[in-house]
Amino acid sequence: MRTQLSIPVTALAVIALAACGAESGPGSGSGGGTVQPDVPVAGVHWTVDSLTVDGTRTEAPDGAHVEITDKGRARGNYGCNHFGADVSVEGDTVTVRPAEMTEMACGEKVQNFEDALRAALTGRLKAELTDGRLILTTEKGDSIALTSQQPAPLVGTKWVVNGLVLGDTAASLPAGAQDKAYLTFGKDGSVRGSLGCNRFTGTAEISEDSIAFGRLASTRKLCDGPEMDVERKLVKVLEGTATYELNHRSLTLTGPDGEGIAAVAAEIPGEK
Template identity: 60%
Template structure:
């Protein structure tokens, strides 16, 4: 059976890290964002970082975030991320300690009721002007109404020890989303002992995997032999083909791309196992 029809989209390069410089004001009149002595305040350094959303506080009530809620702003001022279930994108402007979020565009997946409630609160908070305060890797965004979003800087995930959940199959500069029946099932974990284990979407597997620089060389893959639905088997065959011999890999924040010698491979995301899959219970501040 051939590969199922899959939606394709172009991969985009990750945003480069941005260095923020304090600028001296010109003339005798302080400009916008000027502090004492007529010096322009430097922008809060939030761009180029993946911020994991920890909680949203509305009307004094704090709600823990779903597992994958995160926000990042690239060097061109474009914000994107996940509201807890749906992905979003919005233009931003950073001036001193003020971030102005434009109208967000989101996907429209149906979400569980607690997650949807959290998404609505987060989307409302990330709209218009907010005040940003950064301290020890924790970013707090406060709206004019006094509501707030707490975020923490999320470092790049290490190759070994991370559960990498396969999101799409790749070829050259295109990516094909997994069939619905296979989404969230295929994953790989690289061990410090030079092995890899995981699931191909239906069958579990293990193999020797030697890492050297940007390359991973796989040995023969041993797997279970369960019969799986057609789309699942197609994904398994594609993953087995990708994990054949010498491959190259790249990690950007919490995203992994692995490419085989023929240019085909897969893209995966680091699973955040420290949070529950749904939104946390609301607690008083």
């Protein structure tokens, strides 16, 4: 583990806004009105939409998010690495304290975003909440945009593979294999998708914490390089019983040997 600065400040910023919004009268703002946040605090899942630094806006990687508890702790994912931290809040001003962060190997593009995000989330930040959208602004004018989102169901969601898991460690997909492998569980007990090179269909018996996969049928296209490497690992996970962990819009499947995959929700039933 290494010590870094983390995005969990978003959640507690909203707590501060909620507290301020409960007051009214001459001292509650320039107009003497009441500020009412539009989003509940505890249990809210904040998806990081983008980061703007020196006037340049960059979209966040899939899976970047923040979740909060009612005890002043926040946890989430930058899009590659997980984090957790404590912060202090006074009114709509948030001061970031050092945070814990994993050391997963990330692709260059994602790593650059994470570095920029951590740099933006230092010192004092101003929080603004409007209609489920949260904006955090640094003293130099850089900003982070976030929105609240509902969780994705296991069945019916298109899960795009974005990482490989080995025990307690994980790594992003190699260059050339990103955004190609995915799977979708059907209500009829089926599973189908792409292994990264070949398409596949099969059966999946879902229980409380595991999925028993039946024999897979797939096309027989031959691919070279990273696509085929990822395909072999995915087939290994899907050829027996795998444990799964569903965390809002993130899914992890792990085989008996500790090897597995991480995926994020790309298409969710009923959501445009």
